[in-house]
Amino acid sequence: LHKRKADIRNDFLHQVSTLLVKNHDVIVIEDLKVSNMSKSAKGTLANPGKNVKAKAGLNRSILNEAWHKFFTYLEYKLKLKGGILIKVNPKHTSQTCIKCGHISKDNRKEQERFKCVKCGYEANADHNAAQNILRRAGLARITCQANLIRGRQQEPAEAYNSSSIVV
Template identity: 90%
Template sequence: PGTKVKAKSGLNRSILNDAWHKFFTYLEYKLKLKGGILIKVNPQYTSQTCIKCGHISKDNRTEQALFKCIKCGYEANADHNAAQNILRRAGLARIACQANLVGGRQQEPSEAYNSSNIVV
């Protein structure tokens, strides 16, 4: 309802994106001061992926709070399983960076893994 809804929606999205950009810039700055690094990981399918066997399925999440793998039977708190997947992706991104440093090419962790929203 209302007028110029599409334009307002675009403006709101732009404001939100700008706020996130400022947040990440500030977070990265603070992490560098403390000796940390910012690693962005792609959150896609982290809540549907089994940390034990890697099987990805919507059916692994029949309940909101429970993760139950339909392939291997692994059960866990759904948030805990997703957090472990995020941590694994961050670790892989970091290893990729270190491997590139050994190879003589410097690479930011966020470049090593095609990233979007989640920060570790």
């Protein structure tokens, strides 16, 4: 049963990574340290961990989804195609306001909502984080350069808001 489950997971990861690589020349991801994210929360006898069961469940979910394997598939398939995989530092991507640049834990009090405490900007938290990731990657400039090579002129603002970008 475990082998069958692993085969199904690998098949799915290959299908999704192939689809993304087939439709996009540039893919930007957070450079997540999956091994650090899935470390045990048990602690020591002198300093026991908190929420150990919840953390164990989260670790199991992270490892079951095989994020690292998916990133590896994306990387090697993009190399074969001649595409680009950009990894950006994930630090504060979900706490930074895309409008004013203010960084605060208070900007993200809820899991799915982002509200800047400085300028009042509100958005879906994942969408705001994805825009921060794209901005860090300088994707607007890269897209403009790629379009110039293809003979299509595009301004950076248009490239940044382009519907061809998967967020």
